[in-house]
Amino acid sequence: MHDSLGLEPLVGGIPPIRSRRGPRRRRPAKLHADKGYDYDHLRRWLRKKGIRHRIARKGIESSTRLGRHRWVVERTVSWLAGCRRLHRRYERKTEHFLAFVGIAATLIGYRRLTK
Secondary structure (H helix, E strand, O other): OOHHHHHHHHHHOOOOEOOOOOOOEOOOOEEEEOHHHOOHHHHHHHHHHOOEEEEOOOOOOOHHHHHHHHHHHHHHHHHHHOOHHHHHOOOOOHHHHHHHHHHHHHHHHHHHHHO
């Protein structure tokens, strides 16, 4: 599946965000994305939801300006890809795969804390 097709379910599945004051926020305030998400229907959908977006445009600008925001996500994904079982996706059931993601995240966090 192309990444752009998964954006709406991903944003829709974000749980409420706890805040110090006021009600819980139901959606993020802004979204940074690369050229893979440069579609008018996605921009309109985000605008309708009240989410400010910063999406690099194909053929007009480079994605390098988004680098400082994307780097954290890319680094985390590369850490998880270092686990062979997750990288190859041996598990067919989603529950099993998510359990291994949790185990891998715990191990990565433990290694970072013990350094």
